[in-house]
Amino acid sequence: MRRNLVIGNWKMHGDIQRNQLLLEKIVDGLRELNHADYVVCVPNIYIFQARALLENTNIAWGGQNVNQFEEGAFTGAIAPHMLTDLGCTYVILGHSERRNLFFETNLTAAARFDAAIRAGLTPVFCVGETLEEHEAGLTEVIVASQMDAVMATLSDADFAKAMAVNMVFAYEPVWAIGTGKTATPQQAQSVHQFIRHRIARRNPDAAAKVRIIYGGSVKAHNAADLFAMPDVDGGLIGGASLLADEFIAICQAANSVASSTCLMELT
Ligand code: 13P
Numbered sequence: 001m002r003r004n005l006v007i008g009n010w011k012m013h014g015d016i017q018r019n020q021l022l023l024e025k026i027v028d029g030l031r032e033l034n035h036a037d038y039v040v041c042v043p044n045i046y047i048f049q050a051r052a053l054l055e056n057t058n059i060a061w062g063g064q065n066v067n068q069f070e071e072g073a074f075t076g077a078i079a080p081h082m083l084t085d086l087g088c089t090y091v092i093l094g095h096s097e098r099r100n101l102f103f104e105t106n107l108t109a110a111a112r113f114d115a116a117i118r119a120g121l122t123p124v125f126c127v128g129e130t131l132e133e134h135e136a137g138l139t140e141v142i143v144a145s146q147m148d149a150v151m152a153t154l155s156d157a158d159f160a161k162a163m164a165v166n167m168v169f170a171y172e173p174v175w176a177i178g179t180g181k182t183a184t185p186q187q188a189q190s191v192h193q194f195i196r197h198r199i200a201r202r203n204p205d206a207a208a209k210v211r212i213i214y215g216g217s218v219k220a221h222n223a224a225d226l227f228a229m230p231d232v233d234g235g236l237i238g239g240a241s242l243l244a245d246e247f248i249a250i251c252q253a254a255n256s257v258a259s260s261t262c263l264m265e266l267t
Contacts (some may be wrong), residue, residue, distance in 0.1 A: 004036035004167065004227060004254035005211050005234035006033045007124060008090060009064060009199045010243025012043060019046055022244055023053040029248035030059055033255040036234065040241065044078055047086045055087070062087065062090030065098055065122070067109035091116050094126045094146065099104030106149030113150050117162045124168045124236065125150060126215070127195070131175035135217055140194055143171070147198050170236045171210045176216025178238060183226045183233070188214045192231035204240070220249035227257040 014022075019042065028036055042064045044048045050061040067077035083091055091121045093116065094109035109125070116123040117134045127146040147169070154162060171191050176183050183191075200207035214226055215236030226232050234254050240246040 002209065002233045003211055004212050004257060006036060006038050006091065006247075006251050006254045007062075007092070007170075007213065007234075007236050007237055008040040008247055009095070009238050010040065010042050010241060011064070011097070011213070013236060013242055014046060016046070016049060019049055020053065022242065024042060025249060027053065027057050028057060029244065031057075033251055034058065036251065036252055036254040041090065042191050047083070047088060051087045054073060060089045062088045062092070062121075062124075062233070064095070066091045066093070066116055067111055068108070068115040069146035070115075080115050080121055083121060084119055088121065090122045090124055090168075092124045092126065092170075095219075096126060096128055096177060098129075100174070106146060110149045110153045111147075112167065113162075113167075114153065114158060117165050117167065120165055122165045122168060123162070124170050124213075126170045126172050126236070128172040128174050128177075128216070132190050134173060134175055139191060143191060143195065144198060147195065151198070151202055152219075154245065155180050159206070163203075163206050163209065167210060170201075170215050171195060171212060172215035172236060178217070180217050182217040182222050182226070183214065183220075185229050186195060188226055188232055189229035192229065196231055218250060220246045223250040223253040223264060227254050 029035050039060045039062055041064045054061050063083045066080050067074055070079050093112050098104040113123050114127055127143045129142040133142050172181050183222055195212050196207050199210055211233040212231055213234040213236050214232050218235040219240050237250055240250060
């Protein structure tokens with residue numbers, strides 16, 4: 001049984017005052033939701049603040065990217081141990097905005113994945129096709145190439161390490177990000193199933209355990225239907241993670257889908 005996971009990706013939003021209000025409301029709203037896992041990935045400069053407000057709650061915090069090197073002359077970069085130093089447990093990697101706006105490649109993303117698991121961080125590795133690729137019927141080809149960039153570079157020992165830190169995959173169709181156009185639950189399910197099969201080729205046990213979350217215009221009104229799909233294990237939330245009520249409602253959907261599955265398994 002996989003627990004649902006909801007991750008808020010704040011992207012480049014926030015300031016000290018707004019963060020505090022948002023985090024206080026979220027802490028309050030999620031306090032009783034014990035059937036899923038919750039994370040917020042804030043801009044690096046606010047990780048200190050997130051730690052202060054989220055310590056001893058059921059919400060974890062993480063980074064939105066990390067460099068593959070441990071230290072050195074890399075102006076503006078953050079090393080994996082810096083994230084763990086501040087209590088981060090998760091890091092988003094290979095986000096389409098990093099790929100498209102900052103020219104990060106599959107190779108960079110794979111190197112960062114490796115560096116993250118070595119530091120004990122849980123990587124949330126994003127894959128997804130653009131609108132043109134989608135319309136050309138290339139979704140599975142693109143997703144496979146992005147996944148293989150990671151899978152092919154992992155030795156068996158590193159694969160085991162990735163499982164030990166509970167690696168996560170996020171399917172984020174680029175055409176659904178920030179556009180208000182969500183993949184239908186069936187579209188998401190089909191790609192998530194494809195991702196799980198791809199992992200199964202490497203290790204069937206791992207495939208059954210890995211959480212694959214969906215991102216792209218997830219809102220309070222569509223979250224429950226997405227999370228009800230058998231291979232959709234939660235969501236990676238952009239815009240709606242900045243609105244306390246929306247984010248809490250999405251987390252409630254993840255929490256209740258998870259608990260109803262628990263009940264079904266018990267009966
Ligand atoms: P939106 O939820 O704003 O579409 O963003 C999704 C995303 O990119 C999360 O990483």
